[in-house]
Amino acid sequence: MKTFTFDAGFPGKAIVHRAYHGSFGLTRGLKILLTSALSLMMTTSCSGREKAEAHANSEPAPKDSKILVVFFSHAGDNYSVGNIEVGNTKIVADYISEFTGADQFEIKTSKYDGMAYRPLCDLAKEEQKNGELPPYEGSVDVSQYQTVFVGGPVWWGTWPQVMYTFFSKNDMSGKTLIPFTTHEGSGLGSCVKDLKKVYPNADVRKGFSIYGHDVRTDKDRVVKWLESLGY
Numbered sequence: 001m002k003t004f005t006f007d008a009g010f011p012g013k014a015i016v017h018r019a020y021h022g023s024f025g026l027t028r029g030l031k032i033l034l035t036s037a038l039s040l041m042m043t044t045s046c047s048g049r050e051k052a053e054a055h056a057n058s059e060p061a062p063k064d065s066k067i068l069v070v071f072f073s074h075a076g077d078n079y080s081v082g083n084i085e086v087g088n089t090k091i092v093a094d095y096i097s098e099f100t101g102a103d104q105f106e107i108k109t110s111k112y113d114g115m116a117y118r119p120l121c122d123l124a125k126e127e128q129k130n131g132e133l134p135p136y137e138g139s140v141d142v143s144q145y146q147t148v149f150v151g152g153p154v155w156w157g158t159w160p161q162v163m164y165t166f167f168s169k170n171d172m173s174g175k176t177l178i179p180f181t182t183h184e185g186s187g188l189g190s191c192v193k194d195l196k197k198v199y200p201n202a203d204v205r206k207g208f209s210i211y212g213h214d215v216r217t218d219k220d221r222v223v224k225w226l227e228s229l230g231y
């Protein structure tokens with residue numbers, strides 16, 4: 001059984017969300033107790049939940065148009081797999097393209113280049129707190145695509161802020177959006193909910209998540225998920 005054992009400021013999934021959305025108030029102690037209990041319950045059922053996610057996407061995705069994979073992935077110092085040349089999410093994005101023939105757009109920024117894990121965590125936390133929208137390089141014409149896989153690492157419970165920059169610049173209303181994340185315990189976090197908030201008029205599917213430290217050895221899980229979508 002896998003457990004969520006972050007020691008770099010992520011005390012647990014539920015608490016991560018509280019810490020970010022600044023809802024501490026008079027009942028702070030009670031909330032911490034409740035969220036800690038919830039976090040423990042979610043932690044111990046993590047493997048089971050991920051299996052459920054993998055099989056929850058039985059509704060076929062449209063295949064009659066071009067497919068795009070939009071993703072962000074951070075190479076370099078990583079929480080559980082050391083210093084990596086290719087980010088975990090990029091590996092999943094590559095599996096998706098290999099299996100479905102989807103085009104790719106990688107949301108790239110040099111902002112985090114060379115950063116060690118802990119300072120990056122602090123910076124990402126600050127960006128999220130301030131609602132910053134860091135710029136990224138390049139562009140893609142999303143109007144060519146009806147189905148878009150949207151992928152990223154979970155950063156403090158949701159998508160990295162640079163992905164929100166992408167969302168703010170690209171209207172994906174009316175499209176089928178298939179979220180996926182890599183993570184180290186949060187699963188999808190609030191990514192699906194947050195994507196629905198950004199694109200209320202898109203057909204946002206249930207989503208798929210996989211541990212970052214599993215992506216190099218568990219391609220099969222990704223393939224099974226894609227097969228469950230009808231690819």
Ligand SMILES: Cc1cc2nc3c(=O)[nH]c(=O)nc-3n(C[C@H](O)[C@H](O)[C@H](O)COP(=O)(O)O)c2cc1C
Nearest residue numbers: 073074087088089153155156157182184185186212
């Ligand atoms: C700034 C930062 C914040 C993170 N926050 C979380 C988190 O809230 N929950 C979680 O499970 N993992 C978290 N992680 C771990 C990453 O989601 C995980 O290592 C992911 O696989 C990295 O993917 P990448 O190599 O594509 O960037 C965080 C990592 C970083 C660098």
